[in-house]
Amino acid sequence: MQSRTVVAAVIFTALALVPSVATALNQSFYIDVGIRILIFAIAALSLDLILGYGGMVSFGHAAFLGIGAYAVGILAYFGVHNGLAQFVAAIVVSTLAALFIGAVSVRTTGVYFIMTTLAFGQMLYFLAVSMSKFGGDDGMNISSTSDFGGWLDLHNPIVLYYTCFCFLLGFAVFSDRLVGSRFGMVLRAIHMNEQRAVAIGVGSFRYKLTAFVISGAMCGVSGALLANQALFVSPAIMHWTRSGEILIMVILGGIGTLFGPIIGAVVYLLLESTLSRITEHWEIILGPFLIIVVLFAHRGMLGWIAERRRAPTK
């Protein structure tokens, strides 16, 4: 078996066991932490798809998180609690937003891409701030979780946990297939050498845009899940520092490894929850930690697996 498959199996088995272990230890608090981890793992995975395989450094990915969450929140505000409607809305709206944002930003490269995505993220952030009907800056409470007609009670943390788990597993499998598919090969080729790709007949725009939209829609789903966990949504979810955090998770785990960002989310959020219990000034530790990781271990934790996978003859 490939080392990569082993790693994936270990990660998902460990994640699957979290609720039982937490219950056995009477630490149900960890189920909540676990849910957050799963949700951000989806966001990080979605970002890695375009960052690691398409070379698109999106610095506004939290916008899709926000769109997904607000889709649930706003529908709930108007009394629509139907889960299917809420999730479809989250996906449709984030897809449309990604289509629009992507159409403008995917044409740019390098730092202009970073800046354009950042700018769109900020636009949506301020849009949320100005929606006073939905709480403006303060955000709004969501009266209840998405209603899936009795057979899926997201109010129950364990059910919510496994729902998030299944989404993550599904997206991970899909992404893993995608990067080895015909589409994925073209996307990676564009990232590696766009000039050459164009010379063999690749019109890079539609591939990059498609990848951007897929990624945005995935991230939108994680936003809808986040709304269900927090039962609250505010513009803070779309702040640019949030986009930075998702990026960090990807880097921590290893760009272009798909499973790495899942580990990145685990590490980052555990670090956050541990450090923040030690001191309220936990960011003073996190900042230097981040600098050290990037300066000295910039291939990320799963980087070595990618290396071994790509160059088996070495």
Add this chain to the structure above:
Amino acid sequence: MLLVVDSLVKRFGGLVATDNVTLAVPAGQIHAIIGPNGAGKTTLLSQLAGELRSDAGTIHFDGEDITALPAHIRAARGLARSFQINSVFKDFTALENVALAIQVHEGHCFRFWGQVAKDAALQSAALGFLAQVNLEERANIIAANLAYGERRALEVAIALASRPKLLLLDEPTSGMGANESAEIVTLLAKLKRTLTILLIEHDMNAVFALADRITVLVYGRTVAAGSPEEIRANTDVRRAYLGEDEDF
């Protein structure tokens, strides 16, 4: 005529890199472009491939005006190029490099599930192209780890794999060992029957062995054009470019 180039111009600021170049290539021939360093050969090729916009003039390919078409559309219409400086997908294996070109040529790239690595038809087709340039044994090596000459050969294999009507080759043998480069020359001679080739080459033996027609560029301008014999006999060319050349 498969390719008709009329009064093509390209300026870089004050420098005229392509100065009113006119040429025509009939199907099934090899047309060589020679000239000293900096003559504008690569620039002309990039204009034909669509990477560089021309400042004036027209390019007709297969009866259609392609002057304004973007590069990827020209490639899809059957115009493939290789690069003077190796430009392969360096993290892909040799096989993946070629498979990609085939897949793009087939036009089925919006498939998200089936694995390229398990697509037997695609793999064997790719192996076929690698075999043409004697790379089939190196199929599973990451391109970045191939030897320089092998990467040059891969360059050609990728171009061939998009099954072009017209192949634009930019010094395919440069930096290759004598054996490797002889193999490429043999391959090109073989391809001649099925394919049209525009060849930039510094190796005069190869040029005179392969070409049906030769255009000589100096400072972006055509100083001579004709059959290999005519070029060999042309005193202007001797003086301007070939005079001191030992290969000659």
Add this chain to the structure above:
Amino acid sequence: MNINIFFLLEQLLNGVQFGVMLFLISAGLTLVFGIMNLINLAHGVLYMLGAYICASVIQASGSFLVGVAAAIVGSLAAGIVIELVTFRPLYRRTHLDQVLVTFGLTLFFNELVRIIWGPTALYAAVPAALSGQIDILPGAPYPTYRLVIIGTGILAAVFLYALVSYTRIGMLIRAGASNRVMVEALGVNIKLLYTFIFGLGAALAALAGALAGPILAIESGMGNGMLILALVVIVIGGIGSIRGAFIASILVGTVDTLGRTMLRPLFATFLSQATADQAGPAIASMLIYLLMAFILFFRPQGLFPPRIR
């Protein structure tokens, strides 16, 4: 009608004043970006440090000028340390690595400031000599202090322009922005040049922070918002261009300020009051990002694109 024109003039000046502050921050950012090819998200930190140091020193010494000087010196020192310790290894890294390291620096310094100065915002007083108002037109008074900010910013712009256009350092900066390899080939101590440029940027950002103290709340994270705006400015202006940064700063400053004050009444003239109350502020807060997307759509490299590298 008169009142409206005075109001417009006042808002216009507010916009210019905001733009000038943006310029002080963007100038360093665009130079560092254009010449060292480094995205520095920690640039906002230097602005914040400037504000804090200035406020503390004013409190201790009672003198505004001493405060400003201390802010510049303090941030300059901090900037040079940051450059030496974290940026030197970063210059040849990818933009992504740079974004993350400087993001980490931002987290660190924002928290450090919270530890040193506490979580609540500080306020600095406008120096007594500048606390009055001046009639810019008969019957149209405007705060002296804000005029001083505008003046200082314009002086800084002139100073930078002269520095870049007429001095040897300036020549190197210009050469560095268009062709790094050439400058290295000239045998210039490129590391020293980099440190100088970075220090210059830090000093200007600190000046902006010090000047902002009396008109804004001084709090941890105050640099974040300004940083994003400064990034917008340099992208609009064209990375590496001082002239572009100046024009874009004024543009962004006035568009943002006018949008916030004029859009709602403007909308109210053809929409219902309720709609205008909603849409006005919403669009106003997005206005400069729309402006940026619009400009990038037509000029993907900004108004004054960098020359060939």
